[in-house]
Amino acid sequence: GQQLNQSPQSMFIQEGEDVSMNCTSSSIFNTWLWYKQDPGEGPVLLIALYKAGELTSNGRLTAQFGITRKDSFLNISASIPSDVGIYFCAGHGSGNTGKLIFGQGTTLQVKP
Amino acid sequence: GAGVSQSPSNKVTEKGKDVELRCDPISGHTALYWYRQSLGQGLEFLIYFQGNSAPDKSGLPSDRFSAERTGGSVSTLTIQRTQQEDSAVYLCASSWASGPSTDTQYFGPGTRLTVL
Numbered sequence: 001g002q003q004l005n006q007s008p009q010s011m012f013i014q015e016g017e018d019v020s021m022n023c024t025s026s027s028i029f030n031t032w033l034w035y036k037q038d039p040g041e042g043p044v045l046l047i048a049l050y051k052a053g054e055l056t057s058n059g060r061l062t063a064q065f066g067i068t069r070k071d072s073f074l075n076i077s078a079s080i081p082s083d084v085g086i087y088f089c090a091g092h093g094s095g096n097t098g099k100l101i102f103g104q105g106t107t108l109q110v111k112p
Numbered sequence: 113g114a115g116v117s118q119s120p121s122n123k124v125t126e127k128g129k130d131v132e133l134r135c136d137p138i139s140g141h142t143a144l145y146w147y148r149q150s151l152g153q154g155l156e157f158l159i160y161f162q163g164n165s166a167p168d169k170s171g172l173p174s175d176r177f178s179a180e181r182t183g184g185s186v187s188t189l190t191i192q193r194t195q196q197e198d199s200a201v202y203l204c205a206s207s208w209a210s211g212p213s214t215d216t217q218y219f220g221p222g223t224r225l226t227v228l
Binding site: 004006040041042043044045048088090098099100101102103104105 | 116143145147152153154155156157160168171203205207209216217219220221222
């Protein structure tokens with residue numbers, strides 16, 4: 001089945017540093033989504049990408065939909081302590097049901 | 113609030129018992145999804161509802177798992193004869209519609225299931 005490979009698995013950075021994480025797939029995805037999950041909560045959508053090559057920003061977050069439609073990255077600039085959490089990439093699976101395929105997640109820790 | 117709610121928030125059960133997990137979607141959302149998240153893993157799709165019908169059950173791991181949705185609103189995920197490997201966080205999401213490049217899926221806080 002369709003799978004997303006997300007890296008790195010975890011990151012421990014200093015406040016103020018920039019962060020980059022990415023997802024790759026062996027199959028084409030028509031959408032790429034980036035979610036953040038705080039402890040004890042469900043994931044919350046950060047950025048949605050719908051076109052190959054699309055580059056979208058949301059505050060300090062920037063994400064791009066790869067030209068090949070098989071990869072995406074998320075950058076966080078000038079990290080702050082509240083950026084701590086687990087970040088997931090996701091894409092819509094095959095068919096038209098809207099089900100999401102998720103990466104394994106990147107756990108981000110920010111040291112003040 | 114008007115978000116997706118799930119109950120219970122935590123459930124501890126003994127191996128072999130049946131459990132029911134409940135999801136209340138956002139009012140008016142026609143699409144409803146169940147996902148499972150094992151410790152340290154990403155979310156795994158279980159089942160999708162459009163209204164009261166479930167056109168995609170492809171993610172249900174075994175016939176011990178079933179789900180229903182009534183009145184186009186509340187959904188219940190039932191796990192029969194629970195096993196220890198069923199231990200996970202079960203997340204529900206809803207959206208206005210379904211399909212790629214359509215509406216955002218809003219997630220509930222999940223039910224943490226522990227099977228002893």
